[in-house]
Amino acid sequence: ETGVTQTPRHLVMGMTNKKSLKCEQHLGHNAMYWYKQSAKKPLELMFVYSLEERVENNSVPSRFSPECPNSSHLFLHLHTLQPEDSALYLCASSRSLDRTGDNEQFFGPGTRLTVL
Amino acid sequence: AQSVAQPEDQVNVAEGNPLTVKCTYSVSGNPYLFWYVQYPNRGLQFLLKYITGDNLVKGSYGFEAEFNKSQTSFHLKKPSALVSDSALYFCAVRDRSNYQLIWGAGTKLIIKP
Numbered sequence: 409e410t411g412v413t414q415t416p417r418h419l420v421m422g423m424t425n426k427k428s429l430k431c432e433q434h435l436g437h438n439a440m441y442w443y444k445q446s447a448k449k450p451l452e453l454m455f456v457y458s459l460e461e462r463v464e465n466n467s468v469p470s471r472f473s474p475e476c477p478n479s480s481h482l483f484l485h486l487h488t489l490q491p492e493d494s495a496l497y498l499c500a501s502s503r504s505l506d507r508t509g510d511n512e513q514f515f516g517p518g519t520r521l522t523v524l
Numbered sequence: 525a526q527s528v529a530q531p532e533d534q535v536n537v538a539e540g541n542p543l544t545v546k547c548t549y550s551v552s553g554n555p556y557l558f559w560y561v562q563y564p565n566r567g568l569q570f571l572l573k574y575i576t577g578d579n580l581v582k583g584s585y586g587f588e589a590e591f592n593k594s595q596t597s598f599h600l601k602k603p604s605a606l607v608s609d610s611a612l613y614f615c616a617v618r619d620r621s622n623y624q625l626i627w628g629a630g631t632k633l634i635i636k637p
Binding site: 412414439448449450451453456464498500502505506507509510511512513514515516517518 | 528533556558560565566567568569570573575576614618620621622623624625626627628629630
């Protein structure tokens with residue numbers, strides 16, 4: 409729908425499982441983001457990558473591990489999660505990280521994660 | 525601290541009536557201002573933005589937003605609501621010296637037939 413795809417759309421995992429979320433953007437963008445969306449709260453920025461280099465890690469616990477093998481793909485590896493990690497995880501991309509106004513973010517549909 | 529406030533968790537409007545979704549911000553300087561919409565089971569979609577110039581910005585699906593610098597507000601409006609406008613609306617602001625967006629908590633808009 410927006411040029412950013414995410415798989416899986418839904419994921420249920422136990423606290424001891426290891427799983428990965430995948431994001432792919434088909435927009436030719438150079439920056440990619442992971443956000444956590446919880447009900448009635450602002451979006452929480454987790455990680456930012458620019459040209460495959462991580463430029464932001466907003467105090468995210470080490471049980472979340474991002475990977476950006478190229479500018480089109482972004483992964484979020486999950487390990488030993490807690491029930492409070494249950495949320496919608498959104499991937500986004502933008503043309504770059506420049507400071508101009510003409511640089512809005514485009515979002516994928518998200519992965520609904522439930523940790524039991 | 526920089527912040528964005530969407531004072532209403534939910535707004536209810538009858539179909540055909542005008543709608544307003546409020547947003548105020550506390551960000552230094554002249555920030556960029558954005559509205560995004562999230563339909564059920566979908567990601568956020570960009571609606572409109574204010575960069576500079578005319579305070580009234582027009583966007584997708586007939587929405588518009590009015591920038592008011594003195595009140596530090598960027599309210600989203602539509603003259604005649606449709607049932608299909610029912611969704612979650614997010615206001616976001618970006619300092620011109622930064623690439624990160626500061627998000628509001630979202631407002632659920634319900635349009636009743």
